[in-house]
Amino acid sequence: MQFRPDADDLGVIGFYLGKIATGVALMMALPVGLAAALGEWDSATALAAGAGVAVAFGQLTEWRLQSRTELTWAHGTVVVALAWLLGSFLAAVPFFLSGHMASFLDAWFEAMSGLTTSGLSVIEDLDHLSYSMRFYRQLTQFVGGQGVVIVMLALFAAGRGTGTLYVAEGREERLVPNVARTARFIFRIALVYLVVGTAALTMALWVAGIGGWRGLWHALGLFFAGFDTGGFAPMSQSIGYYHSMSVEAVVSVLMVAGSLSFALHYFLWSGRHKELFRNLEMRTLAVTMLGATALAMYGLASIGAYTDTAGLFRKGFFTLLSAHSGTGYGVSSGTLFVTDWGALAPAAIVVVMAFGGMAGSTTGGIKAIRLGVTFKGIVEDIRRILLPESALVVTRYHSGRTHILRTPELGAATTIVLVYFLTYLAGAAVALAYGEWEITEALFESVSAAANVGLSVGLVSPDMPALLELTYIVQMWAGRLEFIAVFALVGYAIALVRGRA
Amino acid sequence: MVDERVRPGVVSTWRSPLVGIALVVVVAAGVVAVGLLLAAGAALFVSGLGS
Numbered sequence: 204m205q206f207r208p209d210a211d212d213l214g215v216i217g218f219y220l221g222k223i224a225t226g227v228a229l230m231m232a233l234p235v236g237l238a239a240a241l242g243e244w245d246s247a248t249a250l251a252a253g254a255g256v257a258v259a260f261g262q263l264t265e266w267r268l269q270s271r272t273e274l275t276w277a278h279g280t281v282v283v284a285l286a287w288l289l290g291s292f293l294a295a296v297p298f299f300l301s302g303h304m305a306s307f308l309d310a311w312f313e314a315m316s317g318l319t320t321s322g323l324s325v326i327e328d329l330d331h332l333s334y335s336m337r338f339y340r341q342l343t344q345f346v347g348g349q350g351v352v353i354v355m356l357a358l359f360a361a362g363r364g365t366g367t368l369y370v371a372e373g374r375e376e377r378l379v380p381n382v383a384r385t386a387r388f389i390f391r392i393a394l395v396y397l398v399v400g401t402a403a404l405t406m407a408l409w410v411a412g413i414g415g416w417r418g419l420w421h422a423l424g425l426f427f428a429g430f431d432t433g434g435f436a437p438m439s440q441s442i443g444y445y446h447s448m449s450v451e452a453v454v455s456v457l458m459v460a461g462s463l464s465f466a467l468h469y470f471l472w473s474g475r476h477k478e479l480f481r482n483l484e485m486r487t488l489a490v491t492m493l494g495a496t497a498l499a500m501y502g503l504a505s506i507g508a509y510t511d512t513a514g515l516f517r518k519g520f521f522t523l524l525s526a527h528s529g530t531g532y533g534v535s536s537g538t539l540f541v542t543d544w545g546a547l548a549p550a551a552i553v554v555v556m557a558f559g560g561m562a563g564s565t566t567g568g569i570k571a572i573r574l575g576v577t578f579k580g581i582v583e584d585i586r587r588i589l590l591p592e593s594a595l596v597v598t599r600y601h602s603g604r605t606h607i608l609r610t611p612e613l614g615a616a617t618t619i620v621l622v623y624f625l626t627y628l629a630g631a632a633v634a635l636a637y638g639e640w641e642i643t644e645a646l647f648e649s650v651s652a653a654a655n656v657g658l659s660v661g662l663v664s665p666d667m668p669a670l671l672e673l674t675y676i677v678q679m680w681a682g683r684l685e686f687i688a689v690f691a692l693v694g695y696a697i698a699l700v701r702g703r704a
Numbered sequence: 705m706v707d708e709r710v711r712p713g714v715v716s717t718w719r720s721p722l723v724g725i726a727l728v729v730v731v732a733a734g735v736v737a738v739g740l741l742l743a744a745g746a747a748l749f750v751s752g753l754g755s
Contacts, residue, residue: 392721395721395725396725399725452736455732455735455736456728456729456732456733459728459731459732459735460725460728460732463728463731468724468728471723471724471727471728472720472721472723472724473720474720474723476723476727479727479731492735492738493738496738496739496742497742500742500743500745500746501746501749503746504746504747504749504750505746505750507750510747510750510751511747512740512743512744512747515743515746515747516739516740516743516744519743520736520739520740520742520743523739524735524736524739
């Protein structure tokens with residue numbers, strides 16, 4: 204029996220939620236300057252109103268619930284789970300006020316999709332949304348990709364116990380011993396990539412015929428959602444809008460960079476280059492990417508969807524890379540996946556969407572470390588059966604350092620793998636209950652939502668059923684947090700009602 | 705989990721990030737090259753089947 208949380212517990216949770224609300228307010232305030240510069244006063248008002256609501260909530264909460272209580276693990280995980288719900292709810296206000304959303308639920312969906320770097324969208328008439336509001340939409344992916352809590356830790360001084368927030372948000376490696384310094388280092392990696400990536404995209408767009416400040420605006424938007432594997436694009440046709448090999452090339456590099464963990468970036472930046480070849484996750488990704496590409500290319504070619512190298516590469520391979528990196532950028536309409544792409548290529552896309560990239564990156568899905576560890580565990584079991592009973596079987600793997608595979612790690616990895624699969628199936632079941640879609644479409648969309656990818660075969664739209672929309676919101680939220688914080692929140696809620704006083 | 709072998713201040717020069725980014729670009733180029741090869745292989749395979 205758990206203890207019932209008391210007023211101090213709830214106070215410290217509320218206090219940190221207030222801090223996060225203030226951080227979300229800052230995210231909304233940034234594009235106000237752009238809106239003012241462009242004379243987009245309606246958008247400026249909507250963004251300022253959203254920021255006002257968030258800062259009022261944040262300051263009021265911090266003032267009323269000032270707390271010196273140290274965060275425990277339970278507090279930290281509950282704060283993170285609630286922070287993503289609260290943050291997306293507050294971030295939805297400007298979208299709702301933009302006039303491009305049919306309901307507040309749609310606005311919440313868009314904000315959750317943005318912050319969780321999913322990239323599924325229900326916005327109406329995106330191409331005519333103001334420049335500043337589209338910039339804000341892209342910015343949600345950058346902030347969410349880095350981690351709402353990480354951003355807060357990087358901006359404001361981290362207090363005692365805030366390491367729990369860091370871990371609960373799905374980041375396991377502290378690159379340097381201090382959490383605040385780690386958060387700032389992660390931000391530093393992103394900022395260096397921001398400069399280099401935006402410069403490269405600006406040049407690519409200039410080659411494609413989009414120059415001047417519009418080129419820079421597109422470049423920033425594409426960088427935010429590319430490096431953070433988000434998938435929102437400034438235009439409704441996504442990357443297909445640009446019809447440019449140079450843009451696709453730079454975006455491909457950004458998607459790969461985004462699917463690598465910040466720990467790996469750190470190792471590469473600090474001279475440990477061999478990590479690229481020794482890392483279990485890199486090896487796992489090499490195998491899954493190679494296998495899925497071979498399947499998809501064969502599938503597309505054999506049914507005649509694309510018969511030349513250019514079509515197969517620019518449409519098929521780009522989509523597969525976008526899916527595996529969890530980005531969700533597209534170069535062709537998603538409905539083609541079910542109408543023109545046969546069975547094999549969409550199946551390969553669903554599988555790599557479900558897998559995702561590296562743990563501790565901005566991608567979603569199961570993650571390569573869990574797949575690699577599960578595979579190693581299976582191999583160890585087979586060896587145990589084949590070797591004499593007295594043999595000592597030890598399995599090692601490399602991820603930053605050499606680890607010995609132990610039963611608790613293996614159990615944790617396989618549990619999360621199982622939960623992801625159950626979530627994929629549950630989302631598909633909700634869609635199937637409406638009787639409008641085939642199982643392939645329902646599964647595709649469910650995996651895309653829960654693995655925070657963003658590719659769509661058309662189920663996600665402004666007129667989708669409310670229950671299905673809510674299901675995808677929960678999937679995006681739980682998938683981004685890799686379930687543990689969500690389970691902790693449920694346990695905390697139960698303890699509030701049934702816990703021992 | 706704290707990696708005890710990682711020390712703060714290791715990344716101290718401007719060259720380190722550039723080398724790190726260059727390596728990521730090389731990895732991405734490798735991924736894209738393999739994709740291009742497999743696309744070309746699939747196209748060749750299909751054209752071979754047709755002839």
